[in-house]
Amino acid sequence: MENKISKRMQITAVILLFCLITCTACTGKNIPDYHDNYENYTADSTDKLSVSERARALLPKKLIKIGFVQVGHESDWRIAATKSCQEAFSEENGYELLFVDADNDPRVQVDAVRKFIREQVDYLIIDPVLTTGWTAVLKEAYHAKIPVILLDRTIDCSKRYYYAWFGSDFVQEGELAGQWLQSYLNRQGRGADNINIVTINGTDGASAQLGRTEGFARYLKRHSEWNLLAEECGDFTESGGRMVMEQYLETYEKIDVVICQNDNEALGACAAMDAAGVSYGKDGDVILISFDATRAGLEAVMEGKINADFECNPLSPPYAAEAVRQLEAGIKRKEKDYYLPEECFTSDEHPMILITGDGRKQMLNVTREILKERMY
Ligand code: GYE
Numbered sequence: 243m244e245n246k247i248s249k250r251m252q253i254t255a256v257i258l259l260f261c262l263i264t265c266t267a268c269t270g271k272n273i274p275d276y277h278d279n280y281e282n283y284t285a286d287s288t289d290k291l292s293v294s295e296r297a298r299a300l301l302p303k304k305l306i307k308i309g310f311v312q313v314g315h316e317s318d319w320r321i322a323a324t325k326s327c328q329e330a331f332s333e334e335n336g337y338e339l340l341f342v343d344a345d346n347d348p349r350v351q352v353d354a355v356r357k358f359i360r361e362q363v364d365y366l367i368i369d370p371v372l373t374t375g376w377t378a379v380l381k382e383a384y385h386a387k388i389p390v391i392l393l394d395r396t397i398d399c400s401k402r403y404y405y406a407w408f409g410s411d412f413v414q415e416g417e418l419a420g421q422w423l424q425s426y427l428n429r430q431g432r433g434a435d436n437i438n439i440v441t442i443n444g445t446d447g448a449s450a451q452l453g454r455t456e457g458f459a460r461y462l463k464r465h466s467e468w469n470l471l472a473e474e475c476g477d478f479t480e481s482g483g484r485m486v487m488e489q490y491l492e493t494y495e496k497i498d499v500v501i502c503q504n505d506n507e508a509l510g511a512c513a514a515m516d517a518a519g520v521s522y523g524k525d526g527d528v529i530l531i532s533f534d535a536t537r538a539g540l541e542a543v544m545e546g547k548i549n550a551d552f553e554c555n556p557l558s559p560p561y562a563a564e565a566v567r568q569l570e571a572g573i574k575r576k577e578k579d580y581y582l583p584e585e586c587f588t589s590d591e592h593p594m595i596l597i598t599g600d601g602r603k604q605m606l607n608v609t610r611e612i613l614k615e616r617m618y
Contacts, residue, residue, distance in 0.1 A: 305337055306336055306337050306338070306364050307338045307340065307363040307364045307365070308331050308337050308338065308339050308340065308365050308366075308367060308566070309354070309357075309358030309361070309365070309366050309367070310327055310331065310339060310340065310341045310367045311342050311344060311354045311355055311358075311366070311367070311368045311369065311370075312324055312327070312341065312342065312343050312344065312369055313369050313370070313371050313394075313395070314343055314344055314346040314371075316346060316445075316477065316478045316479050317479065317480075317504055317506040317534070317536075318505060318506060318534070318536040318538055318539075318618065319478075319504060319505070319506075319534045319554065319556045319618070320478075320556070322536065322556040322617070323369070323556040323557075323559070324341075325618075326556065326558070326560065326618075327339070327341070327559040328341070329559070330560045330562065330563040331559065331563060337563075340363060342354040344371060346371055346445065347371070348371045348375055351368070351370065351371055352375060352376075352379050355368065355379050355380075355383065356379060356382065358388075359379075359386050359388060362386075362388075365388065365389050365391065366383055366389070366390045366391070367390075367391045367392075367559075367562050368390060368391075369392070369394045369395060370392065370395050370396075371445065371448060372445075372447040372448060373396060373398045373448070373449050373452065374398055374447065376397045376398070376399045376403075377398075377399045377400070377403070380397075380403035380404065381403060383403070384402070389405040389569060390403065390405055391404065391405055391406050391407070391408075391562045391565055391566070392404050392406070392409070393407070393408055393558045393559065394408075394409045394450070394556070394558060396449040404578075405565065405569070405575075405578070406562070406579070406580065407578065407580070408558040408561040408562060408565075408580045408582060409558060409580075409581070409582065410450075410554045410555060410581060410582055410584060411453070411581050412449060412453025412454050412456075412457065412554075413456050413457040414457060414598060414599065415453065415454055415554060415584075416453060416454035416455060416456060416457020416458040416460075417457035417458070417460055417461065418552050418598070418603070419454070419457070419458050419531050419533070419550065419552055420458045420460060420461025420462065421461065421597065422531070422550045422586070422588070422594065422596060422605070423461065423499065423529070423550075424464075425594050426590070426594075435467065436467050436469065437467060437468050437469065437498045437499060438469050438471050438498045439462075439468055439470050439497075439498065439499040439500075439501065440470075440471050440473070440490045440494065440499070440500055440501070441455070441458070441470070441472075441473040441474075441500075441501040441502075441503070442474060442475075442482070442483050442486045442487065442500065442502045442503065442507045442508075442511060443455065443473050443474065443476065443503050444475070444476070444478040444503040444507075445475065445477050445478055446475050448478075450478075450503070450554070451475075451503055454503050454533060455503075458501065471494055471497070472490060472493070472494075474486045474489070474490075476502070476503070476510065478503065478504045478506060478507060479506055479507065479510070480506040480509050480510040480513075481510060482510065483502055483506060483507030483508060484510030484511065484513050484514045485510070485514075486510075486511075487500065487510065487511040487514035487515065488514045488518075491514060491515070491520065497528055498527075498528065498529060499528065499529045499530075499531065500522070500528055500529070500531070501531045501532075502530070502531070502533070503533055504532065504534045505532050505533070505534040505536045505542070505551065506534075506538075508530060508539065508542065508548055508551075509538060509542065511530065512530070512542065515528065522547065523545075523547040523548060523549060524546035524547075524549060524589040525546060529549050530547065530548050530549055531548070531550050531552075532548050532550075532551045532552070533551065533552045534553070534554050534556075535552065535554070535584075535587055536616075536618055537618060539551050540587060540612065540613060541608075541613065543608045544589070544607075544608040544609075547589075548589065549588065549589055549590070550588045550589075550590075550605070551586070552584075552586050553584040553585045553586065553587065554584065555582040556618055557617065558582060585603075585605075585606055586603055586605045586606070587605065587606050587608055588606070589607070590605070590607075593606060593607055
């Protein structure tokens with residue numbers, strides 16, 4: 243009799259526990275992170291567990307559903323970011339990743355977010371093409387109680403509609419480029435010369451484009467002898483960079499500096515200058531500045547083709563995964579916005595020290611070791 247009662251109690255306990263866990267899973271947020279514990283249960287170890295632990299171990303593994311909206315596949319940087327996202331949000335790590343490549347189309351991004359909301363993903367992760375056009379759809383996500391994590395580019399929207407952002411300080415990148423150019427020209431004894439500058443911008447209206455332009459403009463303002471001849475959009479692509487550079491070479495007789503807002507554009511600009519017989523880089527006539535510091539970019543720095551390359555770190559997805567884990571465990575993040583660590587590279591024989599808001603930054607020459615360790 244006693245045996246029967248205790249059996250009945252055990253069954254009731256299992257059912258109660260099952261209901262409790264299912265209900266918690268339905269409410270979505272702030273559930274305890276039981277996925278990790280679940281991984282530890284093996285067939286042998288279940289014998290030593292209590293009834294409730296065994297019930298937990300037998301529950302189907304629930305993957306965390308991530309709706310990820312990517313900008314596109316325009317550059318090496320972007321490909322690296324996508325790869326990092328697929329690794330960070332793999333099934334082995336406990337995620338079901340629903341991934342949309344928007345091919346640089348802002349409308350595709352907004353539609354994808356709406357679809358993910360309807361599908362009730364657990365988290366939305368967005369790398370926005372443009373800064374604009376986000377408020378309405380992010381409000382919808384907010385009311386659907388789906389946390390939003392932003393990566394890389396920023397948006398014009400109240401901070402309450404996203405949980406965290408991980409990316410780069412684009413304004414500082416642009417400023418560092420201006421600061422480097424100023425010191426480089428001084429070193430060359432060209433500090434008072436008229437300098438003709440062209441820029442090949444990234445996608446118009448992307449925060450990476452806006453920030454780098456704004457940062458560099460702060461130095462342009464200080465130098466009345468710097469003439470910005472033109473700033474056309476190369477869309478962060480190699481073909482865009484090449485096309486724009488070809489036009490510049492046809493239009494302007496004397497170009498002293500080319501600023502490309504990413505490495506792919508810079509490689510395109512190199513191809514255009516090669517074809518036109520124009521020399522550039524460390525020993526050439528045209529000074530070439532770039533952003534990203536991808537492997538291909540750094541190789542070009544090492545070969546002396548790019549004079550200075552300002553890093554932009556594409557490996558933000560692991561930070562987003564950490565934020566998701568923290569939310570699952572009910573831990574609140576202290577800061578909303580987080581800047582990734584970044585370096586500055588140069589082909590100068592004596593790399594400069596640049597001044598940033600937080601102190602001094604020693605520029606680096608590219609070595610074989612740096613290239614070997616480069617993840618992208
Ligand atoms: O510089 C470029 C990419 O948003 C920082 O987008 C990113 C930029 C990066 O396509 O290569």
